[in-house]
Structure formats: C-alpha cells, structure tokens
Amino acid sequence: MGMMQEFKAFAIKGNVVDLAVAVIIGGAFGKIVDSAVKDIIMPIVGKIFGGLDFANYYLPLNNQDPHLTLTEAQKLGAVFAYGNFITISINFLILAFIIFQMVRILSKLKKDEPVEEAATAEDIVLLREIRDSLKK
DSSP: OHHHHHHHHHHHSHHHHHHHHHHHHHHHHHHHHHHHIIIIIHHHHHHHTTSSOGGGOOEESSOOOTTSOHHHHHHHSOEEOHHHHHHHHHHHHHHHHHHHHHHHHHHHHSOOOOOOOOOOHHHHHHHHHHHHHHHO
C-alpha cells in the first residue's frame, strides 16, 4: 500500500493537476490556432500566390501532373510538399507567440515572494557577542 499512497500524494500535488489542466487547455487552444491558420490566414496567402489552397503546393518528384491535388499526387508517388510544411510552420509560430505572450503576462502578474530582510549590523554584533559569551 505504500506505493499507492505515494502515487496518491504525487497525483494530488498542485503541479500535476496544473499540468493536466494546461495540457487540456493547450490542446483546445491548438485547435483554435490550427483553424485560424487553415481557414483564415492561409486562404489569404493562397489567394496572393495564385488562388490555390496553399497546403496543396508541392513539387512532383515522380513525374506527376502538377495540376493534381497533393493527396492525388502522393498516391502516384513521392512529392515535396512544401506548402503543407509552411502551413504547419506558420501554425507553430502563431501558437508559440501566443503562449510566449501568455507566459509573459502571467509572470508580470505573479507577485514576487517577500524577500527576507538581511541581518542588520546591530544584529550581527549581537549574535557575535552571544557566540563569544557561549565560548567562555
């Protein structure tokens, strides 16, 4: 039963619960950012670069027809899918920037722990006198 009690103490600690909540919220937030990138940002970028869904940009490596969608071209052989990579990279950059801003704001809001005052010179002198009297 000792191991079960240790596990219970570990699982109930605030850090573990906070981490679990953060993972759940982070997963949901990641879906929001993913949707924003795929549904809002990348269509605008795709329109600027020719009207094609940017995630479907690729270079055929197996003589595929360049007018096929990425999925169709992948079925016919290897492709260099740079558009999908760029989409995922932009998704990561946006998510990392937002998390950075959240951590920055939380660290500003977090109150500094009170710092213990350093011993004054009078305290040090008094402690030395006590030490010397104990030596005698």
